[in-house]
Amino acid sequence: MVLKSFAFALIAYGIAMLIALCVALIIKGIALIVQRGGKSTAAKSAQQKS
Amino acid sequence: MLILELFQGIYTLFLTEPAIAFARLGLVAVGFLFVYLSYKKILEPLIMLPLGIGMIAVNGGLMVMEAETLQLGNLFLNPLASNVEEVMYYLQIDFLQPVYTFTFSNGLIACLVFMGIGAITDIDILLAKPFMSLFLAICAELGTIVTLPIAIAMGLMPNEAASIALVGGADGPMVLYGSIMLARDLFVPITVVAYVYLGVCYAGYPFLARIIPRRLRAIEMDWHTIPQVSAGAKFAFAVATCGFLCILFPVAAPLFASFFVGLAIKEAKVLRFIEFLSGPLLYGSTFFLGFTLGALLGVDIILNPKVAILLILGVVALTLSGLGGIIGGLIYRKITKEPFNPLIGIAAVSCVPTTAKVAQKCAAAVNKKAMILPFAMGPCVAGVITTAIITGIYITGFRPGGVFFSLFGG
DSSP states (O other): OHHHHHHHHHHHHHHHHHHHHHHHHHHHHHHHHHHHHHHHHHHHHHHHHO | OTGGGGSHHHHHHHHSOHHHHHHHHHHHHHHHHHHHHHHTTSSOHHHHHHHHHHHHHHHHOOEEEETTTTEEEOSSOOTTOOSHHHHHHHHHHOTTHHHIIIIITTSHHHHHHHHHHHHHOOOHHHHHSHHHHHHHHHHTTHHHHHHHHHHHHTTOOHHHHHHHHGGGGOOHHHHHHHHHHHOGGGHHHHHHHHHHHHHHHHHHHHHHHTTSOHHHHTOOOOGGGSOOOOHHHHHHHHHHHHHHHHHHOGGGHHHHHHHHHHHHHHHTTOHHHHHHIIIIIHHHHHHHHHHHHHHHOOHHHHTOTHHHHHHHHHHHHHHHHHHHHHHHHHHHHHHHOSOOOTTHHHHTSOTTTHHHHHHHHHHHHHOTTOOOHHHHHHHHHHHHHHHHHHHHHHHHHHSTTOHHHHHHOO
């Protein structure tokens, strides 16, 4: 049982790492979208001014 | 003896076995100790002060409930009431029974605390440096992972072992929720062990931090270089991550939803809700959490032989998590080769914001100019997320008929 639980703990650790990586990628993705949104807004307002 | 019957708390000392009577007195003494240490701010007073008073009152206030059978009890609550008739009876008799029945046995109290925590959590650094924050947070889960097989080797059932291993995540509400889901019989001692040790973390982790060479502890970090994160990005993160994690772990969805709804409300700047969640809800729930836990700490709970094992495993879990965080900090410094104070790794042991403060305290002790607190908050908040992920995996794995049993037939 100890070995089985150790194996499960390792699997759990691996899954947690993968999910944490996904969360980090979500953050990066959102940052990218927000950045693009900001740029397009700035471009639109510049066009309107000109 | 007749005159003693007037003073039932004393009278019941003579009605029980001497060992139980002494244990009751011992628990009253421990209650006084908790109250004193909370008053001196050595233990976290928000939890431990009402908990200590609850402990004193429930162990002192034992009385004869039925004169004919000499059945003993108190007027606080009965956690063992199970069928509807019993529950309805105690709801009318015991003053804390409504709090226990409607908020503890379904994990609501942990979720309410989590909503409040979400509403006061600053996620700027997590979003500005997500890979650093989440890498350190994963390293600081070492105790949560390694304690599981150790606990089983020490004779606990897999579900009980998973519950106590969650102490390594250093997140009180998460331990409470996980243990209610996995090991209802042991959720009181496990949660109390978690909260007591989390209080002690503040005093104990600085000693652990000394394994980092002094010159590394003194490294200064330029927090002016941290990029600004827009409120829109933070709001989008809260909503997207909540959806992502709830899809992965429906069993822990109440926890995720509670934390991220608090976070979303904060970032959406809904001021009335922020005031409510971060004030009355958070502190009201924390008060009743502490007081009801204290009232649950009766002699029958403490005399459980598993409590001694839980006390040892709690220390093991938190020490290993602290070590994991430090090792993570050292590895991150090696990988990035940028000026990085490895003490920030300790902050990744969740427990917002205590461990971040510990990291800052340790850095300032060797270099007064070392300002690492803004950086430390990122891994600290990431620690809440990684602990919630592992809680989700453990609940899914170790609940009756869970994945662990399907995989290994244990």
